[in-house]
Amino acid sequence: KQEVTQIPAALSVPEGENLVLNCSFTDSAIYNLQWFRQDPGKGLTSLLLIQSSQREQTSGRLNASLDKSSGRSTLYIAASQPGDSATYLCAVRGGSGNTGKLIFGQGTTLQVKP
Amino acid sequence: NAGVMQNPRHLVRRRGQEARLRCSPMKGHSHVYWYRQLPEEGLKFMVYLQKENIIDESGMPKERFSAEFPKEGPSILRIQQVVRGDSAAYFCASSPPEGWGTEAFFGQGTRLTVV
Numbered sequence: 001k002q003e004v005t006q007i008p009a010a011l012s013v014p015e016g017e018n019l020v021l022n023c024s025f026t027d028s029a030i031y032n033l034q035w036f037r038q039d040p041g042k043g044l045t046s047l048l049l050i051q052s053s054q055r056e057q058t059s060g061r062l063n064a065s066l067d068k069s070s071g072r073s074t075l076y077i078a079a080s081q082p083g084d085s086a087t088y089l090c091a092v093r094g095g096s097g098n099t100g101k102l103i104f105g106q107g108t109t110l111q112v113k114p
Numbered sequence: 115n116a117g118v119m120q121n122p123r124h125l126v127r128r129r130g131q132e133a134r135l136r137c138s139p140m141k142g143h144s145h146v147y148w149y150r151q152l153p154e155e156g157l158k159f160m161v162y163l164q165k166e167n168i169i170d171e172s173g174m175p176k177e178r179f180s181a182e183f184p185k186e187g188p189s190i191l192r193i194q195q196v197v198r199g200d201s202a203a204y205f206c207a208s209s210p211p212e213g214w215g216t217e218a219f220f221g222q223g224t225r226l227t228v229v
Contacts, residue, residue, distance in 0.1 A: 031214040031215050032214075032215055032217075034217065034218065036220070041225075042222065042223075043205060043220050043221055043222035043223050044157075044205065044207075044220035045220075046217060046218070046219060046220070049217045051215055052215075089156070089157070091157075091218075093214055093215075093218070094214060099162055099169055099170035100145075100162065100169070100170075100214040101147055101159050101162045101170055102147065102159070102207070102218055103159065104149075104156050104157040104158075104159075105156065106155075106156040107156055
């Protein structure tokens with residue numbers, strides 16, 4: 001059974017700092033991995049999609065890496081801003097016996113202080 | 115191309131009533147997924163549907179909950195005889211028919227409150 005874990009659960013940093021969010025999964029037979037952002041009381045916004053054959057994806061100040069063999073992904077946020085404050089969710093699609101649904105981690109709640 | 119549309123955004127039901135949550139996927143998307151998010155908790159998978167078919171309902175409670183995605187119209191998540199524990203945010207996602215390597219997009223959710 002695929003399980004996804006995110007560390008840390010919460011993170012508070014001063015504005016301008018570079019930071020890394022971690023995601024690990026137990027079954028490496030994935031199709032892809034997606035990072036989402038969720039603001040309080042809102043829906044999920046897709047940030048980056050990494051296919052199983054890819055090592056990383058970049059969008060603006062965000063960079064996501066994937067090491068499928070070790071079951072790990074990281075989301076790197078450069079020069080953090082107060083507007084980056086949100087919960088970041090990692091989700092994998094796939095795993096042995098998986099029908100294609102996304103399986104989520106518990107999320108990392110980020111606070112960037114001005 | 116409008117995103118995934120969910121309605122209503124907020125729904126209040128008394129215990130014992132029925133709740134119907136609607137999800138219109140993005141244009142061209144034929145895969146729909148429903149998730150539930152309890153306060154201060156992560157997203158839990160409920161059901162995965164394609165047009166007129168339930169592909170995976172392993173996360174759906176055995177009683178009172180049902181889902182459909184008809185040939186025409188939105189996907190419906192139906193909760194009968196709601197209880198206080200059903201209060202949560204329900205999110206719908208959709209993805210294209212090209213396979214499981216595609217990106218999934220989420221709606222804004224329906225926040226159900228049972229009083």
